[in-house]
């Protein structure tokens with residue numbers, strides 16, 4: 001269960017944003033997303049967040065820096081307690097964060113992805129934003145830091161929901177209550193809601209078995225004239241190239257379509273998007289995704305061929321990611 005305060009915050013935000021068609025579904029979606037049967041560790045994550053100590057009101061949140069940071073004075077025992085509680089939510093994959101002097105060095109340098117994306121966005125100031133598959137919410141805090149009026153992360157992972165709530169505990173009201181997380185998938189967004197000025201889908205597309213349906217769902221979430229930001233794994237090739245790996249790609253299950261960025265541009269156009277641009281294409285480096293103290297399992301270095309880093313352990317082209325931006329016609 002969410003604390004009544006978090007419930008209230010979410011409901012009020014949905015009312016303020018005129019998201020009434022979605023509001024009626026929230027109680028069921030929250031209950032399902034946080035159902036204790038979904039993961040054996042869920043009660044432990046909930047408890048860890050609930051046990052975070054009350055913090056002094058005086059704090060300084062910096063959401064517009066590479067490391068999402070909250071400066072707040074903690075006593076040494078408090079800092080130790082927070083460190084242990086945050087560790088209970090590991091593995092921490094998306095970040096980095098610095099919370100009350102605790103540096104969470106996550107598996108991903110998600111700030112590097114943001115650096116590739118941010119310069120190309122229509123300014124986020126005042127916009128209503130949806131981040132589909134937003135993980136722990138790192139990019140959502142950056143979007144709020146860039147001035148978005150309302151940011152909603154949807155991600156079905158309850159672990160990431162509790163990681164977000166832990167960061168929220170530190171941020172407090174310093175974001176003006178503009179950043180939110182709903183533990184559901186893209187399939188739970190009400191049909192044709194057309195409510196968001198910018199929709200992000202980063203690191204999700206290749207997990208979708210029906211890629212054009214995913215593009216259509218993203219389009220339906222956008223208001224006419226809104227902007228889509230699509231980041232995904234691609235392969236080299238022309239507008240006719242698409243690759244589907246076997247059961248695993250770089251050890252990941254559930255990886256389906258890896259088009260070339262030219263093919264993906266073509267698909268976006270076929271789905272009715274306009275002004276499609278590939279703003280970045282780059283290989284994922286071993287410094288961007290790696291094991292850390294906060295994510296101690298295997299990471300990219302273990303999933304590439306040790307003899308030839310240009311290949312995955314399955315012999316496929318190593319991860320290459322593109323960022324595409326497109327507009328829904330007004």
Ligand SMILES: Nc1ncnc2c1ncn2[C@@H]1O[C@H](C[S@+](CC[C@H]([NH3+])C(=O)[O-])CC(=O)[O-])[C@@H](O)[C@H]1O
Pocket residue numbers: 094108110113132133134135136154155156157160184185186187201202203204207231
């Ligand atoms: N049906 C679904 N609907 C929405 N999200 C889903 C669904 N299924 C899984 N996810 C979520 O999609 C996220 C994909 S990670 C990208 C994180 C961030 N965006 C990043 O760009 O760093 C992959 C990566 O590391 O590239 C996970 O958090 C899943 O729980």
